[in-house]
Amino acid sequence: MxxxxxxxxxxxxxxxxxxxxxxxxxxQGLALISPTLVYALIxxxxxxxxxxxxxxxxxxxxxxxxxxxxxxxxxxxxxPIYRDLLWRSLCISLTVSLLTVLLAYPIAYFISFHGGRHxxxxxxxxxxxxxxxxxxRVMSWKVILGYNGVLNSGLMGLGIIDEPSTALLYxxxxxxxxxxxAWAAFAILPIFxxxxxxxxTLVEAAKDLGDGPLRSFLRVTLPLSxxxxxxxxxxxxxxxxxxxxxxxxxxxxxxxxxxxxxxAQFGKASNWPLGAALSVTTMVIVTMMAGATVLVIRAxxxxxx
Amino acid sequence: MRALRRFLSGGWLPAYAFLYVVxxxxxxxxxxxxxxxxxxxxxxxxxxxxxxxxxxLPRTPALLDAAWNSLVVGVSAAILSTxxxxxxARSITRYRYPGRRTINGLIMAxxxxxxxxxxxxxxxxxxxxxxxxxxxxVVLGHVLVCIPYSMTxxxxxxxxxxxxxxxxxxxxxxxxxxxxxxVTLPMVAPAIISSLLVCFTISLxxxxxxxxxxxxxxxxxxxxxGQLRFAAKLPGVLALGxxxxxxxxxxxxxxxxxxxxxxxxxxxxxxxxx
Numbered sequence: 001m002x003x004x005x006x007x008x009x010x011x012x013x014x015x016x017x018x019x020x021x022x023x024x025x026x027x028q029g030l031a032l033i034s035p036t037l038v039y040a041l042i043x044x045x046x047x048x049x050x051x052x053x054x055x056x057x058x059x060x061x062x063x064x065x066x067x068x069x070x071x072x073x074x075x076x077x078x079x080p081i082y083r084d085l086l087w088r089s090l091c092i093s094l095t096v097s098l099l100t101v102l103l104a105y106p107i108a109y110f111i112s113f114h115g116g117r118h119x120x121x122x123x124x125x126x127x128x129x130x131x132x133x134x135x136x137r138v139m140s141w142k143v144i145l146g147y148n149g150v151l152n153s154g155l156m157g158l159g160i161i162d163e164p165s166t167a168l169l170y171x172x173x174x175x176x177x178x179x180x181x182a183w184a185a186f187a188i189l190p191i192f193x194x195x196x197x198x199x200x201t202l203v204e205a206a207k208d209l210g211d212g213p214l215r216s217f218l219r220v221t222l223p224l225s226x227x228x229x230x231x232x233x234x235x236x237x238x239x240x241x242x243x244x245x246x247x248x249x250x251x252x253x254x255x256x257x258x259x260x261x262x263x264a265q266f267g268k269a270s271n272w273p274l275g276a277a278l279s280v281t282t283m284v285i286v287t288m289m290a291g292a293t294v295l296v297i298r299a300x301x302x303x304x305x
Numbered sequence: 306m307r308a309l310r311r312f313l314s315g316g317w318l319p320a321y322a323f324l325y326v327v328x329x330x331x332x333x334x335x336x337x338x339x340x341x342x343x344x345x346x347x348x349x350x351x352x353x354x355x356x357x358x359x360x361x362l363p364r365t366p367a368l369l370d371a372a373w374n375s376l377v378v379g380v381s382a383a384i385l386s387t388x389x390x391x392x393x394a395r396s397i398t399r400y401r402y403p404g405r406r407t408i409n410g411l412i413m414a415x416x417x418x419x420x421x422x423x424x425x426x427x428x429x430x431x432x433x434x435x436x437x438x439x440x441x442x443v444v445l446g447h448v449l450v451c452i453p454y455s456m457t458x459x460x461x462x463x464x465x466x467x468x469x470x471x472x473x474x475x476x477x478x479x480x481x482x483x484x485x486x487x488v489t490l491p492m493v494a495p496a497i498i499s500s501l502l503v504c505f506t507i508s509l510x511x512x513x514x515x516x517x518x519x520x521x522x523x524x525x526x527x528x529x530x531g532q533l534r535f536a537a538k539l540p541g542v543l544a545l546g547x548x549x550x551x552x553x554x555x556x557x558x559x560x561x562x563x564x565x566x567x568x569x570x571x572x573x574x575x576x577x578x579x
Contacts, residue, residue: 029400033408036393036452040412043449047426054429107325110318122322124561129329131503131557133510135526136546139533140332143339143347143543150335153348184329235417242419244513249533259421266425266517276429279422286419 054276064272072277082261082278089258089282090289092172093241096179097233097293100187103180104232108191109221112198123192130185138249141178145169145250170252178246183239187232194228195221218304226301233297234290241286242279258282336550340543347539358544368545371528375509378440378524382447383504389448390455390500397456398463409456416453423450424517431518438520446514451504458503458560462496462567496567502560506553525549 055072058065076082111122129137144150145168152164168174198221206216244259251257258278265275339347343355362368397409415423424446431442470492474484512526519527529545532538 025400026402029396029402029405032400033393033396036389036412037408039389040414040449040452043427043430043445044415044423045411047423047430050429050433051422051426103325106318106321110322114318120565125326126329128554128557129333131506131510132333132550132553133512133526133546135510135512135529136336136550137332139529139542139546140335143335144332146347148346148348150347150349153350157349181328181332184325238417239419242421244421259419262421262425263517266428272429275425279425282419283422 051276051279054273055280057273059271059273072273073281075274076277076281082258085256085258085261086278086282086285088172088256089241090285092175092179092257093237093243093286094289094293095176096183096240097187097237099176099180100183100236101191101229101232104184104187105191105229108188108195108228111188112192112195123189126188127185130182134182135245137182138178138245141174141181142169142250145174145177169250171254172251174250174252175243175246175255175257178250179240179243182246183236186235190231190235191225191228194225194231198224223301223304226297230294230297233293237290237293238286242282333550336543337547340540340547342540345537345540347543358540359548361541362544362548365541367523368525368528371523371525374440374522375525378443378447378515379505379508381444382451382508383501385444386448386451386455386504387459387497387500389452390459390504391497393452394456394459394463398460399468412456413453415450420450420513421517424514427514428517438518440519440522440524442518442520443515443524446518447504447508447511450511450514451507454503454507455500458500458564459493459496461564462493462499493567495563499560499563499567502556502563506556506560509556510549510553 054064056068056070058067058069058071076086107126111119111126115122142149146152147164147166147169149169151168152161155161156164202220202224203216206220207213211219241257242259242262243257244263247255247257247260259282262275262278262282265271265278269275335347338351340358341354341356342351343353343357344351393409393412397405427442427446427449428438431438431445436442470488471484474488475481479487510526511524512530515524515527516530523531525545529542532542
């Protein structure tokens with residue numbers, strides 16, 4: 001209805017009064033977006049601020065003691081269990097983002113350069129599995145990798161192994177495989193978009209000037225698609241570091257990640273401030289890792305040119 | 306040497322693309338396969354065809370409750386996030402103002418934040434505000450994560466929207482509401498329906514936020530999560546999962562067709578992929 005309300009009268013006024021539109025345009029735009037913005041402020045920004053505040057407080061049973069303390073951060077950063085979990089989460093998310101980008105790049109390249117008329121069909125084909133429940137996809141990996149699972153029974157049926165392998169499920173490799181699969185499409189899309197923007201005449205020019213396919217790819221296409229690679233890496237890295245379902249279902253004891261510890265603080269262990277501090281620490285560290293990744297990719301990009 | 310040249314010029318790409326699609330679809334396909342298998346554990350060789358697991362589903366009251374809850378949450382979240390998405394997408398595509406990119410980034414942020422952290426932050430605030438956890442709090446959470454998707458779909462429908470059509474309608478004497486109903490709405494309706502379907506699907510499948518923000522009532526993914534503890538219940542879960550899978554496929558396919566129609570009407574491509 002608001003769309004209707006701002007439909008046409010402002011336009012007429014605008015024509016009547018020269019730059020009135022210019023002056024009122026920001027106001028109109030802001031007014032129109034404000035409900036959504038307020039929603040995001042109340043349910044995203046405010047909650048994050050509350051979490052940050054909690055991370056400096058302490059909890060006695062059910063009451064929160066609001067005196068400032070860094071104790072939670074000391075625990076989060078020095079207790080071996082949290083340090084290990086954090087370290088493992090970072091390693092897993094870095095590996096997963098590296099793998100997804102490496103696996104996704106050729107596909108994005110193929111669709112962009114050789115997709116022809118069927119580009120959007122390809123993209124649709126690749127994205128559709130990802131609109132299915134994440135929980136279900138993790139569950140299917142459990143079915144595949146389990147002791148009595150698809151892979152074990154299949155390999156035994158083919159006579160490749162004699163007894164089911166326990167090495168497949170309940171470790172960090174299982175977590176990495178599952179997450180790599182789960183985030184594949186999210187890596188393809190940004191890379192595809194940046195490849196679409198690569199000026200094809202530049203690639204032609206490189207070829208005309210004597211570069212072979214590999215050199216022209218490395219010196220023209222790849223550096224120009226770096227922004228897509230960067231956003232793909234970040235889009236995968238940041239959410240996976242805090243993944244909860246995958247480690248819980250396929251990670252076992254060796255695949256537990258920081259999100260499971262965070263959840264425990266808000267559930268069984270009931271120590272909100274520590275849970276908050278763990279969340280903030282995770283976000284800060286993964287942001288730093290993301291920043292470092294951006295710098296590395298940019299450096300490589302500059303070297304390649 | 307020739308093989309190498311072929312490799313470098315990308316001759317291997319179609320084969321790779323094919324394998325990649327297999328990798329993407331294979332895990333998902335096992336759910337339907339084992340949901341019609343007689344054995345209680347999912348393993349090869351398959352032991353026989355049955356629809357037994359599906360027949361059991363409607364006889365489980367807890368599941369029917371969960372399905373109803375999911376429907377209520379999904380419809381509410383879809384409508385709310387699409388309304389908020391319409392406002393934001395219209396503002397972003399039509400107006401230029403300072404801070405536009407920042408605001409856009411903020412609204413899109415839930416897309417790239419770890420869901421657990423988004424969920425526990427909302428949990429903390431809701432408990433502080435004294436809201437008791439219920440399906441309502443789940444809807445609030447789902448709306449937050451659905452808005453970015455709604456925005457993406459709607460932006461592709463609204464971008465390139467020719468304002469002169471609205472002006473023409475106004476000049477020809479149509480009222481503001483008439484212009485909206487007879488010019489604006491028909492142009493953007495497919496995008497709006499597409500956004501509703503996308504948001505409903507996301508809400509239907511969403512687990513983490515519902516897991517943290519619900520009280521005693523379960524949505525379908527939470528019901529599934531609870532059943533996963535019991536090995537004997539797995540075939541039933543696989544059957545339910547298969548139904549959810551097909552529902553999502555269907556909804557997203559319709560949504561994509563509509564989104565493309567909307568994008569074509571406003572002569573614009575991109576959308577979910579841009």
